[in-house]
Amino acid sequence: MMDDTKFLGLSEMQNSNEEMFDFNTCDDSLSPSLLQQQFDGVFINPNDINEYYFSMPMENGRIVDLNLPQTPEEDQDNRETCTAGSVKSSPTGIIPCQDEFGGSNNFEVMLDSSCQSYRQKWNYSVTLQKLFIDINKVLLLNFKCDFDKIPNNTHLFVRAMPMYSSADYLKEPVERCLQHLSPIDQFNKGFTHLEHIIRCDNESTTYHIDEVSKRKSVVTLLSRPEHGSDSTRLSYRFVCKTSCISGMQRRPIIVIFTLEDYTGQVLGRRVLPVKICSCPKRDMVREEKDTHLEKNMVFRRTKKCISQEINHNKNHHHHSDSDLPPSKIIKLESSTSTENITDTTYALPINYTTKTKEHYKIILEGIYSVITGVSSLHNITDTQPLLKDLKSRLDNLK
Numbered sequence: 001m002m003d004d005t006k007f008l009g010l011s012e013m014q015n016s017n018e019e020m021f022d023f024n025t026c027d028d029s030l031s032p033s034l035l036q037q038q039f040d041g042v043f044i045n046p047n048d049i050n051e052y053y054f055s056m057p058m059e060n061g062r063i064v065d066l067n068l069p070q071t072p073e074e075d076q077d078n079r080e081t082c083t084a085g086s087v088k089s090s091p092t093g094i095i096p097c098q099d100e101f102g103g104s105n106n107f108e109v110m111l112d113s114s115c116q117s118y119r120q121k122w123n124y125s126v127t128l129q130k131l132f133i134d135i136n137k138v139l140l141l142n143f144k145c146d147f148d149k150i151p152n153n154t155h156l157f158v159r160a161m162p163m164y165s166s167a168d169y170l171k172e173p174v175e176r177c178l179q180h181l182s183p184i185d186q187f188n189k190g191f192t193h194l195e196h197i198i199r200c201d202n203e204s205t206t207y208h209i210d211e212v213s214k215r216k217s218v219v220t221l222l223s224r225p226e227h228g229s230d231s232t233r234l235s236y237r238f239v240c241k242t243s244c245i246s247g248m249q250r251r252p253i254i255v256i257f258t259l260e261d262y263t264g265q266v267l268g269r270r271v272l273p274v275k276i277c278s279c280p281k282r283d284m285v286r287e288e289k290d291t292h293l294e295k296n297m298v299f300r301r302t303k304k305c306i307s308q309e310i311n312h313n314k315n316h317h318h319h320s321d322s323d324l325p326p327s328k329i330i331k332l333e334s335s336t337s338t339e340n341i342t343d344t345t346y347a348l349p350i351n352y353t354t355k356t357k358e359h360y361k362i363i364l365e366g367i368y369s370v371i372t373g374v375s376s377l378h379n380i381t382d383t384q385p386l387l388k389d390l391k392s393r394l395d396n397l398k
Contacts, residue, residue, distance in 0.1 A: 090210070090264070091159055091161065091217075091256070091258045091260070091264075091266050091269075092159075092161060092208070092210040092213055092215045092217050093210070093212070093213055093215075094171055094212065094213045095170050095171060096161070096163060096215075096256060097269065098163075098254070098256065098271055099269065100269055100270055100271055101268060101269055102268050103259065103267045103268035103269075104146075104149065104267070105145040105146045105149060105150065105259065105267055105268060106144070106145060106146050106268075107143075107144070107145045107259040107267065107268025107269070107270065108143070108144040108145070108270070109141055109142070109143055109144075109257050109270040109272065110141065110142040110143075110144065110231065111124055111131070111139075111140075111141065111142075112140035112141060112142050112233060121133065121134045121137035121138070121280070122134065122137060122139060122280055123280045123281050123284045125284050125287070125288055127288050127291070128273070128284075128287060128288060128291065129273065130273040130274070130275065130284075130287070131272055131273065131274045131275070132274075132275050132277060132280035132281070132283050132284045133238060133274065133275075133276055133277075133280055134276070134277065134278060134279075134280055135187075135238060135239065135240070135241050135276055135277075135278070136187050136237055136238070136239050137237065137238075138201070138235055138236075138237060139235070139236045139237065139238070140233055140234075140235055140236075141233070141234050141235075141236060141257075142231040142232070142233050143158055143222055143231060143232050143233075143234060143257075143259075144230060144231040144232075145222075145259060145267075145268065147224050147225065154261065154262075155221060155261070155262055156221075156222045156259060156260070156261060156267070157219050157220065157221055157222060157259075157260045157261070157262070158219070158220050158222050158234065158257060158258070158259060158260075159217050159218070159219045159256075159257070159258045159260055160198050160200065160217060160218045160220075160236065160255055160256075160257055161198075161215060161216070161217035161218075161255065161256050161258075162174040162197055162198055162216070162253050162254070162255050162256075162274075163215070163253060163254055163255075163256055164248075164251050164252070164253055164254075165252045165253060165254045165273065166251055166252060169251055171213075173210075173213060173214045173215045173216065174197060174215075174216070174248060174253055175195075175247055175248075176194070176195055176196070176197050176239070176240045176244075176247055177240055177241075177244035177245065177246040177247030177248075177372075178246045178247075178365060178368050178369055178372065178391075178394070179244065179246065179368075179369035179372055179373055180239060180240045180241075180244065180247070181194055181195070181365075182362075182365050182366065182369055183362070184362075184366070187239045188239075193207040195209065195216055196216045196218060196239075197216075197238055197239055197240040197247075197276075198216075198217075198218050198236060198237070198238060198239075198255065199218065199236065199237045199238075199239060200218050200220045200234060200235065200236055200237075201235040201236075201237065202220050202221075202234050202235060203221075204220060204221035204223075205218060205219070205220045205221075206218075206219050206220075207219075218236075219260075220234055222234075222259070238274070238276045240276065241276045241277060241278070242274075242275050242276045242277060243277065245372050245375075246368075246372055246387075246391070252273065252275070253273075253274055253275075254271050254272065254273045254274065255271070255272045255273075255274050256269065256270075256271055257269070257270045257271075257272065275287075350367070357397070360397075361394070361397050364390060364393060364394055364397075365394065367390060368387065368390040368391065368394065371383055371386065371387060371390070372387060375387070
């Protein structure tokens with residue numbers, strides 16, 4: 001026998017129980033009198049009301065999915081880098097993109113070697129795909145893109161930003177050394193943006209420092225090519241060496257050139273490895289030679305191991321450890337000579353006091369720059385404690 005009981009629909013239940021369904025969904029509590037009125041004969045403890053209803057977990061005004069794994073605390077910086085749209089899409093973010101692409105406008109960067117005098121100041125290695133240039137020397141670059149596809153009222157910009165290429169220093173901004181950062185440095189006369197190691201001599205150039213990543217970049221308006229030309233020439237200079245102790249410290253760098261519109265949207269990207277040094281040609285030949293030797297050493301070692309294994313199988317006998325040739329001992333020379341060390345202790349006669357903070361900062365920067373340069377030139381290592389103390393004093397002034 002079938003049960004003919006008819007269950008009420010949702011609309012009928014709402015009409016017959018208007019008071020129950022008429023409540024504020026944003027209210028965090030339910031009325032005990034309302035529950036008691038609708039369910040006669042059922043006693044509900046007011047303290048246990050929270051056990052009979054639930055609310056969606058909220059965090060910062062958004063519903064949290066409890067099924068997703070939580071982000072570890074130590075990965076909060078990386079999470080912000082990946083989720084924050086302004087940081088992720090910014091060409092000056094914490095870890096900018098290094099992938100080259102021409103984009104729809106076919107963005108290209110070419111070295112301009114038309115002027116013979118400039119060729120003596122920089123050299124480009126095709127083998128290493130790397131530029132070697134002297135400090136504060138002009139580098140002419142030609143920038144090409146399909147201006148025919150761009151409306152006449154649209155302005156394009158080229159951003160040049162230095163960045164460390166080593167994985168250990170990707171997040172660190174490229175800083176200028178204190179010696180070249182000093183206002184009395186010969187390269188800083190009449191220039192205000194002293195923190196930047198890249199400068200552009202063209203008009204309509206602005207200098208930027210990212211507030212989050214602290215990366216420094218140079219943005220220049222890319223004008224349309226003149227009649228009869230398909231590229232626009234920009235002039236750059238590098239005003240700090242890669243080998244400066246308090247700056248790049250011999251860490252390899254690259255320069256990222258990005259083509260952007262007025263909103264900062266990246267339309268193209270090119271990457272150029274750069275080394276700023278006093279003798280570009282000498283350093284280029286040396287690095288090419290070292291790279292060639294490294295490739296040969298890998299081949300020779302592999303070939304030697306294979307030949308030894310073949311000879312071992314042919315002889316069918318084992319050699320003891322005493323039969324193996326002795327390993328070569330490499331003597332490590334100390335960087336500081338001990339021939340002129342005496343029992344007498346020498347102290348620098350520095351006795352300077354002032355009540356002017358600017359004078360104190362200028363003198364401190366000058367002392368740090370001189371000691372840094374002399375120590376690097378003559379390979380003096382016992383000045384490191386003094387340099388650390390001067391560096392900490394300068395940092396406290398900021």
